[in-house]
């Protein structure tokens with residue numbers, strides 16, 4: 001049997017979003033994803049036949065396709081990502097430090113294991129979406145960590161936003177077991193995670209990347225393979241350093257317009273029509289004006305990314321004064337108890353005199 005991964009474009013728009021799927025991504029299976037928003041931009045409709053490929057990596061000319069998928073870390077991002085895998089028919093086993101967050105996914109058909117080690121042991125490929133470098137290292141390398149359950153023939157894909165050194169540490173430990181490692185942080189927030197519209201920034205074992213592309217395509221709209229471990233982390237931190245600085249300067253503009261007696265909602269409209277238009281401004285601006293910060297990207301994570309980006313810049317002696325100033329604002333916002341609000345709450349650090 002010679003089947004390949006297929007993708008083709010649909011030109012006709014559809015009024016609703018849905019996913020068709022075969023039984024779990026066992027062998028063979030079909031996963032079709034319809035994204036109406038993408039039809040207008042002629043984005044390919046992803047149709048994957050996961051089975052035997054001519055571009056195979058093993059000695060028999062056949063590529064082994066992971067069938068049992070692990071997912072560790074079911075926070076704002078991990079939950080919808082794992083949910084999309086389950087809804088696409090994947091055989092998913094989950095773990096989260098706070099077990100109650102597993103329940104909705106178990107109700108959707110996920111299996112549960114009581115430690116990262118057990119998930120890695122029972123799965124072909126395990127994804128992890130954790131808060132920060134400390135939790136990413138703990139889940140991968142701690143006493144009940146992934147390294148105690150993983151081994152040859154398996155793979156670990158860390159989607160958490162961490163620095164390159166942390167990613168290399170985790171990757172080194174995973175590879176010492178004989179397993180493969182891919183870092184794959186994502187750009188895109190809660191809504192893109194729910195809609196399967198994330199952007200994957202991957203680096204590490206190319207053969208693992210090739211094995212998991214079908215799963216990345218269920219969770220995301222695009223993917224970049226950037227070479228050696230550390231490059232995905234670095235790209236993600238540069239992107240988020242820009243985003244954090246943009247949000248800080250946007251906050252200054254909103255506050256200044258208010259102080260000048262201008263309507264900040266009109267400012268948002270003006271900005272949205274010009275060269276500095278950005279989806280982030282139009283989606284978050286109106287709620288910022290109302291001092292509402294429904295959490296999509298927690299402020300504490302944005303500050304973590306600023307801190308890690310500044311460290312990365314320092315390591316190559318690159319001045320980043322704008323990001324350094326913005327980081328101070330996020331630190332002030334954290335000290336005012338805004339860590340778990342959306343990062344747009346950074347505007348609160350400007351509302352009164354510093």
Ligand SMILES: NC(=O)C1=CN([C@@H]2O[C@H](COP(=O)(O)OP(=O)(O)OC[C@H]3O[C@@H](n4cnc5c(N)ncnc54)[C@H](OP(=O)(O)O)[C@@H]3O)[C@@H](O)[C@H]2O)C=CC1
Nearest residue numbers: 073074075076077097098130131135161189190296297301
């Ligand atoms: N939200 C966003 O818009 C985006 C976030 N990211 C990045 O993705 C990652 C996850 O973000 P998000 O889902 O928003 O964050 P959340 O804070 O919602 O979730 C964090 C996850 O990490 C787990 N965790 C935290 N500390 C530990 C620990 N010590 N041991 C084990 N597990 C732990 C949490 O478990 P528990 O439930 O028990 O607390 C939870 O599952 C972060 O690195 C973030 O920077 C990337 C792109 C977008």
Ligand SMILES: O=CC(=O)O
Nearest residue numbers: 186187188189297
């Ligand atoms: O990391 C956050 C994002 O929106 O991307």
